[in-house]
Amino acid sequence: MNKEKIFLSGVGGMLGEAFYQVFSKNYEVKCTDIDVNEKWLEYLDFRDSKEYASQVEKFNPNYLFHIGAFTDLEYCEQNKKDTFDTNTESVKTAVTISNKLNLPLLYISTAGIFDGLKDYYDESDTPKPMGIYAQSKYDAEKFVMENSKQFLICRAGWMMGGGPKKDKKFIQKLMKQLKDGKKEIFVVDDKFGTPTYTHDFAKNVQLLIENKNFGLYNMVCEGNTSRYEVAEEVLKILELQNKIKLTKVNSDYFSKIYFAKRPTCENLINKELNKKNLNLMRPWKVTLKEYLKNSYSLYL
Numbered sequence: 001m002n003k004e005k006i007f008l009s010g011v012g013g014m015l016g017e018a019f020y021q022v023f024s025k026n027y028e029v030k031c032t033d034i035d036v037n038e039k040w041l042e043y044l045d046f047r048d049s050k051e052y053a054s055q056v057e058k059f060n061p062n063y064l065f066h067i068g069a070f071t072d073l074e075y076c077e078q079n080k081k082d083t084f085d086t087n088t089e090s091v092k093t094a095v096t097i098s099n100k101l102n103l104p105l106l107y108i109s110t111a112g113i114f115d116g117l118k119d120y121y122d123e124s125d126t127p128k129p130m131g132i133y134a135q136s137k138y139d140a141e142k143f144v145m146e147n148s149k150q151f152l153i154c155r156a157g158w159m160m161g162g163g164p165k166k167d168k169k170f171i172q173k174l175m176k177q178l179k180d181g182k183k184e185i186f187v188v189d190d191k192f193g194t195p196t197y198t199h200d201f202a203k204n205v206q207l208l209i210e211n212k213n214f215g216l217y218n219m220v221c222e223g224n225t226s227r228y229e230v231a232e233e234v235l236k237i238l239e240l241q242n243k244i245k246l247t248k249v250n251s252d253y254f255s256k257i258y259f260a261k262r263p264t265c266e267n268l269i270n271k272e273l274n275k276k277n278l279n280l281m282r283p284w285k286v287t288l289k290e291y292l293k294n295s296y297s298l299y300l
């Protein structure tokens, strides 16, 4: 039997690595990015709407996965037009292409679209973006919901994945400090969220696709936590808790480097996945251990 085909755009980063590993097993995939950093990637700048449409039409897939975005909140804050072109306008193009070809569209959203005033957010809560990145992602999410004929929107939390080469986020920032020989690490204890392991996320998307369950889903690992507790757990897994001093600070400590506004609380609940009995997301401590073991064992 012929394999189903998926066109993926913006898969050269953290999440893309997991999507390639998971989906290339059972599907014929065409993986694209503006940064061709793997043999399995081909060049596409998804802001080029004509070229985007032409590549998708030529591949003639069963699904369109629009994965990439600018994810550096500080860059986004300082480059508003570039951010909306990349994170919002390109998604509108993806909606147009997928509607024309009758393809289900996958769009990745974020826990960062909420105002952070509640303790938890499920799919019925109304987003209230606090910065340019969040606004660009939410505008795209709304556009997909209002205009796509068939869509799957999955919202991720604090992403863990990609390993030393691709991880641009918290775990890599910690690991780099350890690699650089830092003996004291400063971590905020006033930001709360739900870690999201990229491989669990990709597998859960696959389950939804296989079951033809479309719509809007929060998709984060089980258990909510703080940045400080994540750092504490990293040291525990690496058996460094007695060798490295972890110092609690509040967000003001980093306000010059991380000047973009961030919600205090980004805890998501996978209410829809649970309701449909389709939640594959494991507890964050289990996936953190697996991530460090698989991706960082040679690094330390």
Ligand SMILES: NC(=O)c1ccc[n+]([C@@H]2O[C@H](COP(=O)([O-])OP(=O)(O)OC[C@H]3O[C@@H](n4cnc5c(N)ncnc54)[C@H](OP(=O)(O)O)[C@@H]3O)[C@@H](O)[C@H]2O)c1
Pocket (backbone or CB within 6 Å): 009, 010, 011, 012, 013, 014, 015, 016, 032, 033, 034, 035, 044, 045, 046, 047, 067, 068, 069, 070, 071, 086, 108, 109, 110, 111, 137, 155, 156, 157, 158, 159, 166, 168, 169
């Ligand atoms: N990272 C998180 O914590 C997080 C949390 C929630 C949701 N998300 C969402 O998850 C998705 C995947 O994010 P990620 O963490 O994998 O980010 P990532 O590691 O930055 O990967 C995104 C990829 O998209 C590429 N890209 C940017 N502009 C492009 C363009 N015009 N055409 C084609 N490719 C382009 C990037 O290339 P460059 O590196 O050259 O820019 C990068 O390779 C995004 O939609 C993001 O908003 C991320």
